[in-house]
Amino acid sequence: MDTEALKAIASYREAFPHITPLITDWSAHEDQGGDSFHAVKETAGILAATDSTIPLRYKHADATDPKVLAWIDEVVWCSTPARISGVRKVGPGPSLLLLGPTGTGKTFQGYGALRRLSVLGVNASPAASPIADIYAKMRPRPGVDSESVFESYAHAPLLFVDDLGAAKESPWVEEVTTRLVNYRYDRGMATIFTSNVPPKQLGEKIGERVASRLTELCRVVVLKGEDRRLQGRAA
Numbered sequence: 001m002d003t004e005a006l007k008a009i010a011s012y013r014e015a016f017p018h019i020t021p022l023i024t025d026w027s028a029h030e031d032q033g034g035d036s037f038h039a040v041k042e043t044a045g046i047l048a049a050t051d052s053t054i055p056l057r058y059k060h061a062d063a064t065d066p067k068v069l070a071w072i073d074e075v076v077w078c079s080t081p082a083r084i085s086g087v088r089k090v091g092p093g094p095s096l097l098l099l100g101p102t103g104t105g106k107t108f109q110g111y112g113a114l115r116r117l118s119v120l121g122v123n124a125s126p127a128a129s130p131i132a133d134i135y136a137k138m139r140p141r142p143g144v145d146s147e148s149v150f151e152s153y154a155h156a157p158l159l160f161v162d163d164l165g166a167a168k169e170s171p172w173v174e175e176v177t178t179r180l181v182n183y184r185y186d187r188g189m190a191t192i193f194t195s196n197v198p199p200k201q202l203g204e205k206i207g208e209r210v211a212s213r214l215t216e217l218c219r220v221v222v223l224k225g226e227d228r229r230l231q232g233r234a235a
């Protein structure tokens, strides 16, 4: 077996002693019909790919909110084992909408959910970005294929779209958001959205059609409390 990959898996898992990964015993996995050689390689790849999508500030984030944990369970439930390795792959299922005022931990829970899924060993090939950066990367200009940028996010098996409604609205911004949400909605593709727009103003801010789809697509979690950034400064 690939000892480097095994070492990498062990080091990623060390930070999560409270989680039991889906495959803990590679020889038992083999006995159950999974190919452990491929499973080890794939699992190490999942952990590295997720880690590379997480910005420095959230490298140690963990999902702790009970409703976020319940959503993670649903994602695991909706995943299916790959034919050769037996490693589970994310499939169509519910999405997650994290709402709440500034600094209540929405981005932290979102990246924490990505990390948990990777440590569990679910192949999600995540893409993650603040929505404003997606708009910026897509903005039509010479040398930029806006459609490929759109697809790199829209097609991701698991997508984390941070800060919905934070960018300045324009018909173009609204069209991109609608297309992205529609793409995921039509296919039931698992997506994590965050927004600090109050729930009642969401339709007004991001468009009624988008808000309506999000409500149907997502488990909604509202985080409450003080701005954690200000608490940190006070300490």
Ligand SMILES: Nc1ncnc2c1ncn2[C@@H]1O[C@H](COP(=O)(O)OP(=O)(O)OP(=O)(O)O)[C@@H](O)[C@H]1O
Binding pocket: 057, 058, 064, 100, 101, 102, 103, 104, 105, 106, 107, 108, 109, 163, 195, 196, 228, 229
């Ligand atoms: N459960 C937690 N444990 C430890 N630190 C946390 C936790 N939740 C959030 N933080 C920290 O608090 C700060 C604010 O969290 P975060 O960036 O997730 O807030 P937010 O709700 O996304 O804010 P905004 O609406 O401004 O984007 C960050 O530095 C983050 O690392």
Ligand SMILES: [Mg+2]
Binding pocket: 106, 107, 108, 162, 163, 194
């Ligand atoms: Mg945030």
